[in-house]
Amino acid sequence: MIAELGLAALWLAAALAVLQLSCGALSVWSGADNEIAQLTRPAAILQGGLVGTAFGALLWVFGITDLSVKLVAMNSHTMKPLIFKLSGAWGNHEGSMLLWVTVMALAGALIAAVERRLPERTMQATLAAQGFVALGFYAFLLLSSNPFERLAQPAAEGLGLNPLLQDIGLALHPPTLYFGYVGLSVAFSFAVGALVTKQVTPAFARAMRPWILGAWTFLTLGIAAGSYWAYYELGWGGYWFWDPVENASLMPWLAATALLHSAGVLASRDALRVWTIMLGVVAFSMSMLGTFLVRSGILTSVHAFAVDPERGSFILFLLALYIGGALLLFALRAGSISEGERFSVASREGALVVNNVMLSAILAVVLLGTLYPLLTEAFDIRVSVGPPYFNPVSAIFVFPMLAVMAVGPLLRWRRDNWDRVSRELALTAALTFAAMGLLAVIFGMALLPLLGLSFALALGVASFLPLRGRKLTRVPLATWGMVIAHFGIAVSLFGMASESAFSEERLAALEEGQQTSVGPWLVRLDGVEPIAGPNWTALSGRLLAAYKGGESVEIEPQSRNFWAPPQQTTESVLVTRWNGQLYAVMGGEGVDGRWQLRLWWKPFVTFIWYGGLLIALGGAFALVGRVRTDVKRRSAQRKIAARRRDEEAML
Incomplete structure (x- = not known):
């Protein structure tokens, strides 16, 4: 009965996604805030509750080991500890997709319930886009990956879960990654909504920025947790193997990092409008690509869930539909996006643009190295692409990016003079070259570890330079977040370089x-x-x-x-x-x-994950700081509006 309840909740949620899409689209098309538009938000909220009910039903049947449910019989066992029974609910293809849809629906419900900063027409377009994305995943679940399918006869015993997944890492790694992936779907919906209504404004960026920060923070935690899980569980002593599915989690993180900085510039300085929209599409594209790689059957990996080509074709269709449609919309509307405020090369915006270019280049390197073996295999040519390609080629862009990262936060917005930060530039350069020379003389290590340790030291010191001359108790939380995250990158880089040089x-x-x-x-x-x-x-x-x-x-x-x-x-x-x-x-x-x-x-290998935690902590600080700032801004705006109404009433 519980399984049937979960399946019914899924079907009802899918119907509400159709309603959400239809009402939102009709509202945008009619350009009016009418009765139809008023159904969009309740549909999203109720949809979130129904999908939450469906996922709760899945946890229940796994918790009691209901062997009449096919998914439980295939992926659980009565002798498993309870924690692995519950985490096994998403340690398979169907359950993990239901988790994905659950997080997406709850995110859509939260947007519908609390977001009031954007014009209502833009919000209707955003919720319609979110409903459109969710509808494809509902179709995927209900038509080809039903998690509540019953067996004709209950199994005598379950087949059990892959022993490699019987670990606490399964309870942490996939959920945090999915929170990140789905957060990027929200950013994608915001980008589509802004494009449809031609409202690519600072207000749009401020509404989208908390979702990007949250997604980026969870992606960071998910990648760090997955890296440590593989490190101790697989027994080969490495923390990153450049496995295609590992890369599939890294690529959205790279795009989200660029998007985070671009949206920050748009929100604060009304610049980088085209960058922000494009990166919103690219970041979600990378999430969808990762979903395709894991579930298409074209990869053999400890990460892969499904080996059914039909499911892979379904996801490939969704990938083409969502991303192709968004890129077509971008091509049609890009000319209508105004340029925004200009800035000089010697400015914080200029530094962020350079870093966005470097991040995009690293993303291209990883994407090429991930897909190239799959393309050659289609022609019966097997090629292995691993660390000898990824490490040196990505380093070409990583180290210039780190150098700009050390200096960029010291620059002023709009326009600055290099002479003003000459002392900081000299200090950073001196630390880098001094560390490089000292390490080369003492240890005689290879080039990449040498560069990694040297840049880690310089970036670690430079991370705290934005705090100089300021009363620390008055430094905004968002600034603390930036400082901690940049320092976390230095700490992780130190751990990676040390592990490579001294193991x-x-x-x-x-x-x-x-x-x-x-x-x-x-x-x-x-x-x-x-x-x-x-x-x-x-x-x-x-x-x-x-x-x-x-x-x-x-x-x-x-x-x-x-x-x-x-x-x-x-x-x-x-x-x-x-x-x-x-x-x-x-x-x-x-x-x-x-x-x-x-x-x-x-x-010093543990510094890799200490740094990952610091990066995520920086994201959390920045998220809390931005939300507090937005709340104060909205409160001030309401007070001003109330004062104006009072003045008009007196007149």
Whole structure:
């Protein structure tokens, strides 16, 4: 009964999406705020409640392991812990799409309920666009990916969830990414609404900016969580492999970063109007492309959900419909978008334009490297594109962008003089070259890690220069957000460069009682014993690890065997210190009775994720600051309007 309730709620939500689209479009076409227009907002709000009900029903059937529901039988098991039963609700194709639609519907409901800053006609166009996007995903769910499909006979037992997904990372990584993706769909709807009504104004950018900030913050958290999850779960010791589906999450983040800065300029200085609209379309395009890559079956990846070409064709059709239509609308209306205020090259706007160009170039590099192997495979030519391409080619644009990022916040709006910031420029350059020379002499490292460490130091210092001479308690939250996010980028860059430059690896075959070393660590195999979990058995190694002759800590890497479904995995163990991590993976027993161990010492690797958290924290600060500023602005406008009405009444 619960499954049928969820399915009925989905059908009703789809009907309301049709109503939302129709009423919004008719309102824009008629140009009047009539009875039809008054239905658009309630339709969006009620739609959000219905989809929330549908997703709650899916969580319920997974929580009780209702094996009469096909999706539960295919992706769950009665012996799984409850947290993995619930997170398994979106650890599959149909459930993850329902999560996507749920977040989209709730976002649309929130817009309809609270957004009052834009002209009503523009809001009607925005809600119509949001309904149009949602309708395609409802059709996809209901016609080809029904999450509530029943089995003719309930299964005796479920097939279980992929063991690689039976981790707390599944509870964090996909939801945060989807909040980011769907936030970009909202930005896309705002862009379409502004294009339709020719209202590409600072007010439009101020309404869209919180959604971009929220999406960007969640994307940052999602990418960081996914990186750390892959780092410790897959057992290969890396945090980023340039996997096509990893790239599919990075590309929207790059576009959203550029869009965030462009919308900020439009909101504050009435410039970069065309940039903002174009990036709004591109950012959502990258989200849709990622959806296609994951669900089309053209990729073989631990991230891929579906291998059904028909589903892939459906998503490809949606991609062409949404993005092709938006680009056509942009081509038709671009000439009507006024230029906005002008600015000189030596200005903060000029620096932001340079960084947007660099971000767009990096996006193009990643997009080409991701799609090229797929294109060549269509001609039966297999090509592998990995770090030897992505790292150096993207670095061509990353390091100039970092240099501009260090200086840009110091510049004034509209017009400035380079002489005014000459001391800061000299300090940044001196730090960069001094660090480069010192590191080259002491460590003699490769070029990219050398540049990474040098720029990380310079950017870390330059991040705080906008605070100089200011009373810190009076610095706006949005400025604090910028400072923290830029410092977070420096911290992450420091972690990446350190991991690349200083990591040490040791492959060892040990008998019980033997020891080996990696970096400053001495590791002894004390024993191996079998253990059992709720739905797995394992051989657990007992290792004693001592840092520089200090007190030993006991760690237990495992080689696990799951039975639902049958699969063997490695469970790595991390020993974290302030200056790095010891990473240990347990292998099998050799014919000579020795046990295989793989050990890494990764100096400062944790700074990669500390930096990611700082970047997200900066986004959260900026979001709160912008919302508070907008609330104060609207309050002041209402007071002025009330005063004028009082004055007119007195006259």
